[in-house]
Every structure is written in structure tokens, then in C-alpha cells.
Amino acid sequence: KLLSFQEGCYKPIVFVDQMAIHFELEGNLVHKESDEGRRLMAKQAEVDDGGGVERPDNVAIKAAKREQKLTNQFNFNERASQTLNNTPRVRGPTGYISEVLQLRWLSKKYDLTDFNSGIQKMTCILFSSRMRLISKVVKIIERMVNQNIFDDVAQDFMYFEDASDEFRGEKGTLLPLWTFQYDKAKSLSVTALCWNHKYNDLFAVGLGSHEFTQQGGGMLLFYTLKNPSYPEFIFNTASGVMCLDIHEHLSYLVAVGLYDGCVAVYNLKKKTDQPIYNSRASSGKHTSAVMQVKWQKDDLDSNHNFISVSADGRLVSWTLVKHELVFTEIIKLPVIDTIPDDLKDVIPTVGTSLDFHKQKDYSFLVGTEHGKIHKGSKYYSSKFLEKYDAHFMNVTRVKWNPFHPDVFISCGWDWMVKIWDQTMKSPVFTFELKTSVTDVAWAPYSSTVFAAVTTDGKVHVFDLNINKYEALCQQKVVSKKTKLFNIEFNPVHPIIIVGDDRGHVTSLKLSPNLRKKPKVGDALILCIGLQ
Amino acid sequence: MLDIECAGAEVEETIKRIQSQKGVQGIIIVNAEGIPIKSTLDNSSTVQYAGNVHQLLMKARGMVRDIDPQNDLTFLRVRSKKNEIMIAPDKDYFLIVIQNPTE
Numbered sequence: 001k002l003l004s005f006q007e008g009c010y011k012p013i014v015f016v017d018q019m020a021i022h023f024e025l026e027g028n029l030v031h032k033e034s035d036e037g038r039r040l041m042a043k044q045a046e047v048d049d050g051g052g053v054e055r056p057d058n059v060a061i062k063a064a065k066r067e068q069k070l071t072n073q074f075n076f077n078e079r080a081s082q083t084l085n086n087t088p089r090v091r092g093p094t095g096y097i098s099e100v101l102q103l104r105w106l107s108k109k110y111d112l113t114d115f116n117s118g119i120q121k122m123t124c125i126l127f128s129s130r131m132r133l134i135s136k137v138v139k140i141i142e143r144m145v146n147q148n149i150f151d152d153v154a155q156d157f158m159y160f161e162d163a164s165d166e167f168r169g170e171k172g173t174l175l176p177l178w179t180f181q182y183d184k185a186k187s188l189s190v191t192a193l194c195w196n197h198k199y200n201d202l203f204a205v206g207l208g209s210h211e212f213t214q215q216g217g218g219m220l221l222f223y224t225l226k227n228p229s230y231p232e233f234i235f236n237t238a239s240g241v242m243c244l245d246i247h248e249h250l251s252y253l254v255a256v257g258l259y260d261g262c263v264a265v266y267n268l269k270k271k272t273d274q275p276i277y278n279s280r281a282s283s284g285k286h287t288s289a290v291m292q293v294k295w296q297k298d299d300l301d302s303n304h305n306f307i308s309v310s311a312d313g314r315l316v317s318w319t320l321v322k323h324e325l326v327f328t329e330i331i332k333l334p335v336i337d338t339i340p341d342d343l344k345d346v347i348p349t350v351g352t353s354l355d356f357h358k359q360k361d362y363s364f365l366v367g368t369e370h371g372k373i374h375k376g377s378k379y380y381s382s383k384f385l386e387k388y389d390a391h392f393m394n395v396t397r398v399k400w401n402p403f404h405p406d407v408f409i410s411c412g413w414d415w416m417v418k419i420w421d422q423t424m425k426s427p428v429f430t431f432e433l434k435t436s437v438t439d440v441a442w443a444p445y446s447s448t449v450f451a452a453v454t455t456d457g458k459v460h461v462f463d464l465n466i467n468k469y470e471a472l473c474q475q476k477v478v479s480k481k482t483k484l485f486n487i488e489f490n491p492v493h494p495i496i497i498v499g500d501d502r503g504h505v506t507s508l509k510l511s512p513n514l515r516k517k518p519k520v521g522d523a524l525i526l527c528i529g530l531q
Numbered sequence: 532m533l534d535i536e537c538a539g540a541e542v543e544e545t546i547k548r549i550q551s552q553k554g555v556q557g558i559i560i561v562n563a564e565g566i567p568i569k570s571t572l573d574n575s576s577t578v579q580y581a582g583n584v585h586q587l588l589m590k591a592r593g594m595v596r597d598i599d600p601q602n603d604l605t606f607l608r609v610r611s612k613k614n615e616i617m618i619a620p621d622k623d624y625f626l627i628v629i630q631n632p633t634e
Binding site: 130131132133134135136137138139140141142144145146148149151229230 | 541543560606624630
């Protein structure tokens, strides 16, 4: 007999000529229906009964024993070897629409008289758990409502041009547009502003504190001009944000430097509140506040990287490799001569500002707390190429001119704004504004226009092509005793945003006199030549 | 799953914000079948708005699609003497906000 797997039973086969028997074994199994089997079973029962006649419970025990499951591997599963089986998926109608249809069918079947209200109640209950489905539409509606409320401001932004500028000679004005504030950021001061290059109405605000004694948490907010009443993105940080930079091409990557020395990278596409990279646990972390971060071009392995300067005097390059930030030390700021030799390693030179050249991006400038500006190159890591004695006090901002390859501007707490040619040791232009200058920015539409903000709440706009000695506009834009800390020009629209120490960001429109584009080739060369 | 739940809370918050904006008289959320789901107005007004807006929306959407089949309606504003009705349609729902802009 052969076991046929196809039919699952033993089948008798006919003796075939070609069959050769390799092995034969007489089995000792007997079919229980056969005569011999019956005889054996009868014998077995006799033996059992014989033993258990006197004690009736014995039979029960014996019977139970016979019933006891044999722990063989065919019908016994030990718990340890069981696998967790997920409950099988019920493939019936699912989803919101089908629930409504089911309800309708149910109500029709059972002839519910209050059909409509029942349906309504159910849909309401079902909907509240699915609110997120209308998130896009709600966003559009919020912007529409805001457009109505701020209609006059929006019209001014688009179309208003101050006609009285013709009669004002060369002076211009700033028209206040929207004010952006977030109530949870009331106690924080604006420390950084950055426009997004891809979406020209989106800008980032970094909030923290400039005071050493008043350090708390920080925030990173993103506002759009289309919705002035509430930020688009909100991120809370453990420590105050000191600086931020948005990547030029990948506008969803934001690098942030914090007061406690950490740098973090946020990805706006992800919905989480946490940064995707954080240098908190990294070994090369800065020991003091990070003052400026700047994104660089992707390195040879196409990894994104950025450079940070910190109050501990180091310039560090951070590379985003898979899931972590890898640091590379670029250079250490030189210690000034007044510090004795034995303390040279201990007392760092606080770097306060950093800017990379627009065309030759290996060349950079670093401003320090002592008022010096150092020019360096990414290719020379041992020393700086040039040192400029710029200010008597802290240098708050240093910026290359976006058009002229040799010109840069610097400002500091010593009330001065100075314009330099990198080949000359002394400044080309010097302006004194009556209080500490906290930020300065070049205009993107002209090589001779720049604006500065001071701690007395004033914005000063200069155009060197028109007037080399005084500002075209000196306007107070915030209420009394509010200090201004940051200013940025929008890359496309004729507006500027300024951040103050109350956590508010004010947007202002430049009047036509401040937006004159130079007709002659490079007007700045002419200016410098004449000086 | 956490971020999906948070999205729902965010939407609720946004709706509350819209409700508190200057001049907003009411918000109605209506599903694709014309049944109002959420409303800050009284029942009769809600039903009235929902029914009428539904018809207008279908007509407007039909018109946009007729002219260019690849196009679709993003939003509709109906400015009247007393107020402005803003309608924004979505795949399964549409939102109606009534605002008095000059208030």
C-alpha cells in the first residue's frame, strides 16, 4: 500500500514489473475494525475493568485519565511557542460615507420617523472626529476673513505710492502696514528675522532674550503676509533663539542657533514640534550662545551644511549626515592683545556676526565683541586674512554688499554705521546715528541703499547715490521705549520688517524716494571714487 | 497617529479664531449632501444658508468646470449690502462664513 498525498489516504497499488523493493518492514499496527483488532480491544477493556470494580471513583479517574490530552506536538500548543495572530480584517464596508449609508439603510428599514435629525446627529458625531479633513478649507477661509479685516492695509501694500514724495525733495517715508504679534510670545524679544526666498510672503521670526539675566524659553514663528493675525508655524525651543537662517533652495530647512549653545535644524514639512537635528548631545557643541548661523552650499557628498559662530569664539561647520549633525571646526577667533598670555585660552573672543560673500562664498567676515572685524577664508583654517578696527564697542552686524564685490557694511553699539572697501583699512563712509545701532541691511534692489535700526525705535534709510551724508528717512516706527533689534528687506516687495523687544514684528512700506534704482552701471564705485 | 489627532485640534482652534475675528457673524460647516454639521447660528438660518449656498456652489462649480475642465472652484465671495458671505468648498465639505467687513 502506498500513501497517496493527492487523495490523503493509503491506496493499494498493483505489483509492477519494474518495481524493486529496497526495504520492507513488518508493521505492528492493526486496524481496529479487523478481527484481531477487536480481540485486542476487548482484552484491553477487561484489564481495565478488572482493576477498578471495587472502587467506583477509580473508574472515573481512569476515564478522566484516558480523556486527558496527550501532549504531543500535533494537538498541543505551549503558550511560549504561540505566535501573536492579528485579528483578521473584516472586509466589510468601512469609512465615513459608508457609515452614513448604513445609517440611512437602517433608518429606512426600521422606518424611523425622526430620520433627518437622527442622521444629522450621527453625522455631527462622526464629523467631529474627522475635523482634520477640512483643514485646508479652514485655512483658506481664515485668510479670506483676514483679507477683509485688513483690507485697507492690503490695498496700501499693493497699490499705495506716496504722491507727496515729489514735493519732499529727496526724503522719503515709511508707511506702517501690518503688525505681527503672538500672545504667547509677549515676554520675549525678537532676536532674528529671515525672509523665505521661495515664498516671498513668508518670514521667520526667532524669539528669545538679549539679556543675560532674563533667559527663559524661546520660540520660532513663521508668519505670512496673507494672515497677519496668527503665525503659520510655531515651534517652542528650550532656550532663547539667537539667530536663524532659511536654506536658499530648500526653503523648508531652517537652521536655528540657541542661547545655550545648541544648534538645531527644523523641517517645516514635518508636522512635529521637534527639530529634525539637534546638537544637544553632540560633542562639538558650542559652550556659549550661538550668535549667527548661515547655510552653505551642499558639500561634495551632497550633504547640507551650515556654519555657526558663537560667543565662545569658534566657527564651526555642521553637516547633516543621516540622522545626526557632524561638526568640523573651521577657525577660532584670535584673542585680543590686551589679554595676558596665560589667559589666552580661557577667555574667548565673542563672535557676534557672520556673513559670507555672495559670489566668492569661501570668503567671510566675522564681527567681534571688541569691535574688530576679521576677514577669513574657508580654505585657511589657521589664521584670518585681514583685520579691521571697526568700532569701539560690540559689532552688531556685518554684511557684504549684494552687488559690489568689495564693499561691506558694519554697525555697532558705538552709534556708528561704517561702509568699507575690503582693500582699505579705514572705512569709506561713516555715519553716526544718535544711539546704539542694532542691525543694518542692504536693499536687494539697489547697491547704494541700506537701512539701519537703533535702540531708540527709529529706522534710518540711506541712499548713497542721492545723499552721501545724511539719511533719507529717519522715522520712529514703534511706541516709546521700545527698542528695535532686527531689520530685513523683502527680496521682492518694497517692504521691510523690523523686530522689537516686545516680540512684535512691524512691516513698513518704502516710499518711492527710497526705492530709486540707480540708472548708471555701478553707482557705488562712483561714490567711493568721489570720497 | 498623534499628529492626525493634533490636526483635528488645530482645525478646531482655527475655527474658534475665525469666530472671534472682527465682524464675523457666523460659521457653518456643511457636508457634501447639504446637511449642516456645525454652526454658530440658529437652526433656521443655518438650514436656510446651507440649502441656498449648496445650490449656488453647484452652479458656480459647474460653470468653472464647463469653461475649463481641468479647473476647479477654490472659493466664492458674495458681497451684499449688509454683509459678505464667503464660501470655500472642499472634496466632501464646504464652509460658509458670514462677515460684516465694515464693522
